[in-house]
Amino acid sequence: MTGLLEDMAHRPAAWLAEPGADSSVTLSSRVRLARNVSGLKYPSSADPETLRKVINYFKSSRERSTTLSKGSFFSSSEINDLDRDFLVERHLISPTFLDGNPNRALLIGPQERVSIMINEEDHVRVQALVAGLDVHTAYKLASEYDDEICKLIDIDYDPDFGFLTTCPTNVGTGMRASVLIHLPGLVLTREIDSVISRLSKLGLVVRGFYGEGSDVLGNLLQVSNQTTLGVSETEILSNIDTTTKQIIEEENIARLRLIEEASNQIEDKVWRAFGILSHARTLSSDEVMNLLSAVRLGISLGRLTEITFSQVNEILLLSQPAHLQKYYGEEMDPDRRDFIRAEMVRAKMKGNMGKENISAPPKK
Amino acid sequence: MTGLLEDMAHRPAAWLAEPGADSSVTLSSRVRLARNVSGLKYPSSADPETLRKVINYFKSSRERSTTLSKGSFFSSSEINDLDRDFLVERHLISPTFLDGNPNRALLIGPQERVSIMINEEDHVRVQALVAGLDVHTAYKLASEYDDEICKLIDIDYDPDFGFLTTCPTNVGTGMRASVLIHLPGLVLTREIDSVISRLSKLGLVVRGFYGEGSDVLGNLLQVSNQTTLGVSETEILSNIDTTTKQIIEEENIARLRLIEEASNQIEDKVWRAFGILSHARTLSSDEVMNLLSAVRLGISLGRLTEITFSQVNEILLLSQPAHLQKYYGEEMDPDRRDFIRAEMVRAKMKGNMGKENISAPPKK
Numbered sequence: 001m002t003g004l005l006e007d008m009a010h011r012p013a014a015w016l017a018e019p020g021a022d023s024s025v026t027l028s029s030r031v032r033l034a035r036n037v038s039g040l041k042y043p044s045s046a047d048p049e050t051l052r053k054v055i056n057y058f059k060s061s062r063e064r065s066t067t068l069s070k071g072s073f074f075s076s077s078e079i080n081d082l083d084r085d086f087l088v089e090r091h092l093i094s095p096t097f098l099d100g101n102p103n104r105a106l107l108i109g110p111q112e113r114v115s116i117m118i119n120e121e122d123h124v125r126v127q128a129l130v131a132g133l134d135v136h137t138a139y140k141l142a143s144e145y146d147d148e149i150c151k152l153i154d155i156d157y158d159p160d161f162g163f164l165t166t167c168p169t170n171v172g173t174g175m176r177a178s179v180l181i182h183l184p185g186l187v188l189t190r191e192i193d194s195v196i197s198r199l200s201k202l203g204l205v206v207r208g209f210y211g212e213g214s215d216v217l218g219n220l221l222q223v224s225n226q227t228t229l230g231v232s233e234t235e236i237l238s239n240i241d242t243t244t245k246q247i248i249e250e251e252n253i254a255r256l257r258l259i260e261e262a263s264n265q266i267e268d269k270v271w272r273a274f275g276i277l278s279h280a281r282t283l284s285s286d287e288v289m290n291l292l293s294a295v296r297l298g299i300s301l302g303r304l305t306e307i308t309f310s311q312v313n314e315i316l317l318l319s320q321p322a323h324l325q326k327y328y329g330e331e332m333d334p335d336r337r338d339f340i341r342a343e344m345v346r347a348k349m350k351g352n353m354g355k356e357n358i359s360a361p362p363k364k
Numbered sequence: 365m366t367g368l369l370e371d372m373a374h375r376p377a378a379w380l381a382e383p384g385a386d387s388s389v390t391l392s393s394r395v396r397l398a399r400n401v402s403g404l405k406y407p408s409s410a411d412p413e414t415l416r417k418v419i420n421y422f423k424s425s426r427e428r429s430t431t432l433s434k435g436s437f438f439s440s441s442e443i444n445d446l447d448r449d450f451l452v453e454r455h456l457i458s459p460t461f462l463d464g465n466p467n468r469a470l471l472i473g474p475q476e477r478v479s480i481m482i483n484e485e486d487h488v489r490v491q492a493l494v495a496g497l498d499v500h501t502a503y504k505l506a507s508e509y510d511d512e513i514c515k516l517i518d519i520d521y522d523p524d525f526g527f528l529t530t531c532p533t534n535v536g537t538g539m540r541a542s543v544l545i546h547l548p549g550l551v552l553t554r555e556i557d558s559v560i561s562r563l564s565k566l567g568l569v570v571r572g573f574y575g576e577g578s579d580v581l582g583n584l585l586q587v588s589n590q591t592t593l594g595v596s597e598t599e600i601l602s603n604i605d606t607t608t609k610q611i612i613e614e615e616n617i618a619r620l621r622l623i624e625e626a627s628n629q630i631e632d633k634v635w636r637a638f639g640i641l642s643h644a645r646t647l648s649s650d651e652v653m654n655l656l657s658a659v660r661l662g663i664s665l666g667r668l669t670e671i672t673f674s675q676v677n678e679i680l681l682l683s684q685p686a687h688l689q690k691y692y693g694e695e696m697d698p699d700r701r702d703f704i705r706a707e708m709v710r711a712k713m714k715g716n717m718g719k720e721n722i723s724a725p726p727k728k
Contacts, residue, residue: 281628
């Protein structure tokens with residue numbers, strides 16, 4: 001396990017590394033499908049034996065499927081706390097997936113495009129993640145794996161309700177589609193609140209970068225569907241896609257307004273962020289996210305050409321606590337993380353993409 | 365008048381340009397002598413004719429003295445508001461000197477080392493300014509001019525009290541000696557308050573960069589003597605000199621303590637200031653002073669070699685509103701000043717000392 005994650009730490013996640021559609025506003029698109037095995041109690045009320053049975057069903061289905069047999073499979077006992085945080089930061093698992101319950105398992109597909117959590121809230125959760133605004137591709141990818149699972153395992157499906165799930169809000173399609181969008185323009189022009197309230201009327205939910213309950217850092221917001229029942233997958237995808245395109249348009253209008261009405265202030269904000277990231281000697285991950293938001297805005301406005309979106313994305317991910325520790329192969333307390341993070345950020349800002357350029361000073 | 369000041373704007377003030385004694389803590393030393401002409405009412409109660417008489421006495425004494433005849437002489441009518449602010453920023457006149465009363469005059473000696481205000485609070489105020497900690501040289505310089513004046517004009521002197529002045533606090537020597545010191549270490553270690561209260565017990569007064577009532581910006585403090593009566597000039601100078609040397613020692617101890625106990629935080633503070641100054645697109649003069657304080661600290665600790673004390677001093681002076689406008693030969697509103705100031709600072713931070721490197725964008 002450690003070997004794989006170390007390797008992953010030195011490689012940007014596919015959903016951040018590739019330039020996706022509408023990448024100046026949308027970072028990534030995600031689709032998650034929730035499924036449960038017929039005749040077995042759902043995870044919240046299942047005994048350990050039942051949970052192990054689910055894992056075994058999944059394992060044996062892997063032996064019979066070319067698609068499912070690809071990638072890396074881990075049981076929860078192989079994943080330590082740092083690995084878990086790393087996988088959460090990479091958006092491959094949910095924050096609650098590995099909360100100590102031993103009977104869980106994880107499949108990470110090739111290029112980390114798809115991950116499958118076994119015995120999270122539901123028996124099986126298939127998730128696909130792609131760069132930019134492209135929920136349809138994400139759905140296609142997730143479906144590829146889901147179709148195999150539904151073919152090989154007897155999945156709970158009600159002709160009236162659709163797929164059955166632990167939480168009633170997932171019943172029906174069992175699908176949640178979401179996009180991660182960067183909205184500094186709407187935040188700075190204070191239009192964001194009206195956008196969020198309009199989204200909730202359209203049955204969409206808005207959250208921070210790291211899902212439910214997380215703060216809105218770096219003006220990064222996740223928009224996902226609330227409703228799963230009584231609508232088709234196509235309707236959900238099309239709703240998310242259309243609405244996101246509207247938001248992107250509004251965001252771009254807000255950015256233009258800013259640059260017309262407050263050009264100096266915006267350039268100042270962008271360049272101060274660039275200056276601090278390039279020179280600070282200690283940086284928290286929250287501060288990095290907020291500063292990178294200004295830098296990203298500067299790039300999208302063509303005011304900052306010293307750095308690219310993909311550098312910004314790499315810094316964003318490597319700044320997260322578990323990534324930083326995996327990247328340097330060292331467990332660090334928060335003070336040391338802030339110090340090493342600043343060193344990493346300075347090197348990456350200069351375009352020194354390799355670890356070899358960074359000389360970590362002796363530990364205190 | 366304008367011609368001279370334009371020229372001065374492109375040349376650092378001598379007291380900031382030269383490396384003085386103990387220059388890592390002390391920026392400059394100043395001595396001011398207050399004198400009044402016998403038999404004439406003092407400025408606060410004098411009629412215009414009396415004031416003009418004082419100016420004429422001084423003018424005619426210049427004709428009879430090699431020392432006094434040097435430098436440039438201006439009547440207050442020649443000095444417009446921007447010139448006045450410029451001279452205040454340069455510490456050549458007091459902020460209240462040119463408050464609209466027409467019967468005032470000013471002599472600026474060679475290299476701006478000495479300035480003589482006619483009809484400020486007293487009939488004659490001779491001031492000398494030198495770099496670093498060197499009140500004795502400042503006194504020697506001021507005395508050179510003062511001796512000539514006392515020889516050529518009948519000055520009010522009481523055998524018991526000494527020199528008579530408008531404000532009783534100046535009676536006696538008529539002298540105020542002061543040093544401008546940079547105390548970031550004592551401020552950051554929160555020892556500054558106890559230092560200031562100790563100084564007041566020693567008969568010394570502590571003020572901000574621009575004298576009485578001015579804020580403490582950039583951790584720059586002026587220390588001067590309170591008492592002028594019943595002590596000799598030598599005692600005042602020696603008191604200021606000895607006390608300043610003690611403060612310097614305490615400041616250096618505080619800096620060492622900071623670098624031992626909070627090295628990362630200090631370096632972070634220093635480099636963030638450097639990063640912001642090098643990249644910001646809009647800067648107020650107060651912010652520049654505070655950021656330069658951190659940069660100055662970084663230089664003195666050997667942590668910052670990208671910039672020198674003399675660059676810092678030049679930026680400090682050119683950042684002041686009137687200097688900035690004189691330097692660019694353009695009157696500017698505060699917003700435009702902040703914008704142009706940031707441009708000037710960026711260029712100077714890179715070591716581009718000439719104005720020709722700066723391309724001011726079109727006005728809004």
